[in-house]
Amino acid sequence: MSKSNLKSGQKLAEHRLGLLDTLESEAIHIIREVVAEFERPVLLFSGGKDSVVVLHLAAKAFWPGKVPFPVLHVDTGHNFPEVIEFRDRTVEKLGLRLEVASVQDYIDRGVLQERPDGTRNPLQTLPLLEAITNGKFDAVFGGARRDEDKARAKERILSMRDEFGQWDPRNQRPELWNLYNGRHLPGQHVRAFPISNWTELDIWRYIERENIELPPLYLAHEREVYSRDGMWRAVGPVSMPTADEVVETRLVRYRTVGDMSCTGAVESSAVLISDVVLEVAGSTLTERGATRADDRISEAAMEDRKKEGYF
Amino acid sequence: MPQTSSQAPAGAFVDAAGTLVVGGADILKQSRTLLRFATAGSVDDGKSTLVGRLLHDSKSVLIDQLEAVARTSAERGFGGEAGGLDLALLTDGLRAEREQGITIDVAYRYFSTAERSFILADCPGHVQYTRNMVTGSATADAVVVLIDARKGVLEQTRRHLSVVALLRVPNVIVAVNKIDLVDFSESVYTEILDQLRTVTAELGLEQVHAIPVSALEGDNVVERSTRTPWYTGPTVIELLETLPAIDEIESDNDPFRFPVQLIIRPQGGLVAGLNADEFRDYRGYAGQVASGSIKVGDEVEVTPGNFKTKVVGIDLAGKAIDTAFAPQSVSLRLADEFDLARGAVIGAVGTLPEPTTEIHAELFWLDSRSAVPGTRVLVKAGTQTVQAIISSVIGRRNLDTLAIEGTDELKVNDIGTVVLRLATPVPIGDYNQNRRAGAFLIIQPQDGSTLAAGINTNAQFDEFDI
Ligand SMILES: Nc1nc2c(ncn2[C@@H]2O[C@H](COP(=O)(O)OP(=O)(O)O)[C@@H](O)[C@H]2O)c(=O)[nH]1
Numbered sequence: 174m175s176k177s178n179l180k181s182g183q184k185l186a187e188h189r190l191g192l193l194d195t196l197e198s199e200a201i202h203i204i205r206e207v208v209a210e211f212e213r214p215v216l217l218f219s220g221g222k223d224s225v226v227v228l229h230l231a232a233k234a235f236w237p238g239k240v241p242f243p244v245l246h247v248d249t250g251h252n253f254p255e256v257i258e259f260r261d262r263t264v265e266k267l268g269l270r271l272e273v274a275s276v277q278d279y280i281d282r283g284v285l286q287e288r289p290d291g292t293r294n295p296l297q298t299l300p301l302l303e304a305i306t307n308g309k310f311d312a313v314f315g316g317a318r319r320d321e322d323k324a325r326a327k328e329r330i331l332s333m334r335d336e337f338g339q340w341d342p343r344n345q346r347p348e349l350w351n352l353y354n355g356r357h358l359p360g361q362h363v364r365a366f367p368i369s370n371w372t373e374l375d376i377w378r379y380i381e382r383e384n385i386e387l388p389p390l391y392l393a394h395e396r397e398v399y400s401r402d403g404m405w406r407a408v409g410p411v412s413m414p415t416a417d418e419v420v421e422t423r424l425v426r427y428r429t430v431g432d433m434s435c436t437g438a439v440e441s442s443a444v445l446i447s448d449v450v451l452e453v454a455g456s457t458l459t460e461r462g463a464t465r466a467d468d469r470i471s472e473a474a475m476e477d478r479k480k481e482g483y484f
Numbered sequence: 485m486p487q488t489s490s491q492a493p494a495g496a497f498v499d500a501a502g503t504l505v506v507g508g509a510d511i512l513k514q515s516r517t518l519l520r521f522a523t524a525g526s527v528d529d530g531k532s533t534l535v536g537r538l539l540h541d542s543k544s545v546l547i548d549q550l551e552a553v554a555r556t557s558a559e560r561g562f563g564g565e566a567g568g569l570d571l572a573l574l575t576d577g578l579r580a581e582r583e584q585g586i587t588i589d590v591a592y593r594y595f596s597t598a599e600r601s602f603i604l605a606d607c608p609g610h611v612q613y614t615r616n617m618v619t620g621s622a623t624a625d626a627v628v629v630l631i632d633a634r635k636g637v638l639e640q641t642r643r644h645l646s647v648v649a650l651l652r653v654p655n656v657i658v659a660v661n662k663i664d665l666v667d668f669s670e671s672v673y674t675e676i677l678d679q680l681r682t683v684t685a686e687l688g689l690e691q692v693h694a695i696p697v698s699a700l701e702g703d704n705v706v707e708r709s710t711r712t713p714w715y716t717g718p719t720v721i722e723l724l725e726t727l728p729a730i731d732e733i734e735s736d737n738d739p740f741r742f743p744v745q746l747i748i749r750p751q752g753g754l755v756a757g758l759n760a761d762e763f764r765d766y767r768g769y770a771g772q773v774a775s776g777s778i779k780v781g782d783e784v785e786v787t788p789g790n791f792k793t794k795v796v797g798i799d800l801a802g803k804a805i806d807t808a809f810a811p812q813s814v815s816l817r818l819a820d821e822f823d824l825a826r827g828a829v830i831g832a833v834g835t836l837p838e839p840t841t842e843i844h845a846e847l848f849w850l851d852s853r854s855a856v857p858g859t860r861v862l863v864k865a866g867t868q869t870v871q872a873i874i875s876s877v878i879g880r881r882n883l884d885t886l887a888i889e890g891t892d893e894l895k896v897n898d899i900g901t902v903v904l905r906l907a908t909p910v911p912i913g914d915y916n917q918n919r920r921a922g923a924f925l926i927i928q929p930q931d932g933s934t935l936a937a938g939i940n941t942n943a944q945f946d947e948f949d950i
C-alpha cells in the first residue's frame with residue numbers, strides 16, 4: 174500500500190487550491206458531468222442568490238460557449254417584483270430560454286387551492302413536477318446547499334427522483350468519489366446539486382470575489398416593515414399587517430428571497446457585499462431559522478416537502 | 485423583537501486589523517484549505533455525539549439550532565434532572581433517525597477553525613447502512629473511527645477499518661470514546677490499542693492515530709483533557725487541522741492526468757459579446773485535473789490513439805492561465821486537432837497506463853443481488869462507461885480473521901476481489917498511486933443501481949488463488 178500514509182519526508186504539493194477554488198472546481202465538474210451524461214438538463218432559477226451562483230458557475234463551465242440548457246422558474250405569484258425583473262434581465266443577458274411554471278395559473282384553474290395561511294411555498298411542488306414531465310427534463314439542477322437544513326444535509330449531489338418526483342431518503346444510491354452515476358429508468362429524473370458543499374458564507378464570499386450581480390433586495394435598503402413571528406415582514410399585497418401590527422420604516426436586507434408572504438427581512442446596514450460577508454460570518458442564526466416562517470413549523474418540515482418532490 | 489443580523493455570537497469581534505474573529509479564529513482568512521473527513525464505528529459508539537461536540541466546541545452551532553436541540557433533549561429527559569444536550573441531534577436530521585435514535589444516512593456538516601474549513605460526513609454505524617458509510621468515506625481525506633472504551637473492537641469496527649483500508653483513506657484517527665465511563669483508565673486504553681494493533685496489521689494500515697476521548701463531555705476533542713494526564717498526544721481537532729489532504733499528497737507528486745469530460749466547440753452558441761471570428765475554431769477539452777499539473781507548452785499524450793501533442797492554452801472560464809493542477813476544472817487547448825470524445829484521457833508523455841480489457845479489482849459490494857461469475861455489468865471509470873462481465877470472483881475478506889478467503893460469490897457488504905473483462909479497453913490507473921485514476925463504479929445495466937465501489941490495484945491475486 175504505497176500511498177496509504179504520508180511517509181515522513183515526502184514532499185507535499187506546492188500547489189494547493191484554496192477553499193473557494195476547490196468548491197468552484199467541484200461544482201463545475203458536476204455541472205459538466207450532468208451535461209455530458211443527460212439528454213435534457215434544466216436549471217431551476219429563481220433569481221435567488223444560490224441559483225444565481227449556480228448559473229454563474231454554469232456560465233464558467235462552458236465558456237466561451239453559452240450555457241447549454243434552459244432555466245425553469247416556479248413562480249409562486251408572490252415574488253418580489255425586483256427579483257422577477259432581475260430574473261428576466263439575467264436570462265436575457267445570457268441568451269437563455271426561460272420557462273415559467275406559474276402557481277397562480279394552477280390556482281386560477283382550480284387545480285391548487287390557496288392555503289389558509291396564504292403561504293405558497295408548499296404549492297410549488299405540482300407545477301414543478303409537471304414542468305419537468307412536460308419538458309421531458311431528465312436532470313434538474315438546483316441550488317440547494319447541505320448547510321441549509323438537516324434534511325438537505327443528507328442529500329446526495331446527484332439525487333434520484335421516482336416517477337412521482339419523490340425522494341426516498343432511506344434508500345439513496347451510494348455516491349462514490351467524484352464518479353456520479355446518473356443512470357435512471359424512463360419517467361425517473363435526477364436532481365443535481367452542484368453547490369451542495371457550499372455554506373452560506375462561502376456563497377457570499379464567492380459573490381464578492383466574482384462580483385456577481387444580485388437582486389437589490391439582498392443589500393440593506395429602507396422598507397416599510399412590521400414585526401411578526403420574530404421577523405421583519407415587508408408590507409405588500411400578499412403580506413399585509415393586521416390592525417395591531419405596527420408598520421415602521423427600517424433599514425433591512427433579505428437573506429433569502431422567496432414567497433413574500435412568508436419571507437422575512439433582517440435589520441442590516443450592509444450596503445456592500447463585503448458588509449454582508451461580515452454580517453453572515455458573525456450571524457447567530459441560520460439562514461432558514463432567521464427568515465423562513467414555513468421551516469419553523471416543525472423539525473422535519475423540509476424533509477416532508479422534499480419527499481413529495483419539492484426542490 | 486426580530487433578529488438583527490449583525491448580532492455576533494459570544495466571543496466574536498472585529499479586531500484592530502478589521503478582521504472578524506469568531507471563536508478565536510479569523511474565519512475569513514484567504515489561505516484556508518479544505519479537509520473532508522468522515523466518522524465511522526459501530527452503532528452507539530458515539531459518532532454523532534462527537535460530531536455535535538466538534539461543532540459545538542468550534543462554535544459552529546448557531547443559536548436557533550442549539551435551541552432546537554435543547555428543546556428536544558429536554559422533551560426526552562436527556563441528561564436527567566440536570567438536563568443536558570444530546571449533541572447527536574445536531575446531525576440526525578431525518579424523522580426516522582430522530583425517532584429511532586440512530587443514523588441512517590450520511591449527514592454532511594460544515595465548520596471552520598482558524599486553520600481550516602472542514603466538510604464532515606457523519607456516517608451510520610449499523611451494518612445495514614454500511615453502503616452509506618462507504619459513501620461518506622470515499623471522498624474523505626481522513627476517517628475518525630470511534631470505539632466504545634467499554635466494548636473495545638467490535639465486528640463493525642473491523643468492517644469499517646476494512647473499508648478504510650480498501651479505500652486507502654490516507655489518515656486514520658481512532659477515538660477511544662466514552663473514556664469517562666471507564667474512569668479515564670489508561671490500562672483500558674492500552675488494552676484497546678493492543679486489540680487495534682492486530683487489526684491494523686492484518687489490514688495493512690500503516691499509521692493510525694489513537695486518542696482517548698469523551699465525546700459527551702468534550703475531553704481531547706477540541707479541549708485537551710486534564711483527566712487523561714497519561715495521554716500527551718494531540719486532540720482530535722489538532723490532528724484534523726494538520727493532517728494532509730489527499731490532493732496535497734497526490735497533486736504534485738504524480739504525473740499529469742486529465743480525463744476529458746466534454747468538448748467545448750461553441751460555434752453558434754457563443755457567449756454574448758465575444759467575437760465570432762476569434763472563436764470560430766475554438767475547441768476546448770473540458771475536464772478536472774485528476775493528478776499532477778500542466779503548463780502551457782508542455783507536451784502531452786492522448787489515449788485512445790496514443791497521439792502526442794502540445795498544450796497551447798489553458799482556460800479557466802475566460803481567463804487564460806499558465807498552469808493547472810489537481811483538482812482544478814479547466815479547458816485545455818491542444819496544438820493538433822484530434823477527434824477526441826468524452827472518455828479520452830490526456831496525460832504526461834509516457835505515463836498513461838496501457839488501455840486494458842481486464843481489471844483485477846478489489847470491490848466493496850453494495851447491493852443485495854450477489855456478484856457471481858458471469859454477471860453482466862457496466863464499469864464507469866473516469867469519464868468512460870463500458871460494458872463488462874465479472875469473469876471470476878476470487879476472494880472475500882473474513883471479518884473475524886480479516887484474512888482473505890477463496891469464494892465464488894460476493895454478497896452485500898462483502899469486501900472482495902474479482903476479475904472483470906471489459907468490452908472496450910480503458911486506460912485505468914493504479915488506485916494506490918492515484919485515487920481518481922484507479923477508482924471505478926460497477927453499475928447494474930437495467931435499473932442503473934450502483935452495485936459496487938471498485939478499485940484497480942493491478943494485483944495478481946496469487947496468494948489466494950484457488
Ligand atoms: N458517557 C458517555 N456517553 C456517550 C459518549 N459519547 C456518546 N455517548 C452516548 O452514547 C449514545 C450513542 O451516541 P451516538 O452519538 O448516537 O452514537 P452513534 O450511533 O455512533 O452515532 C448516546 O446516548 C450518547 O449520549 C461519551 O463520551 N461518554
Ligand SMILES: [Mg+2]
Nearest residue numbers: 531532586587
Ligand atoms: Mg450516529
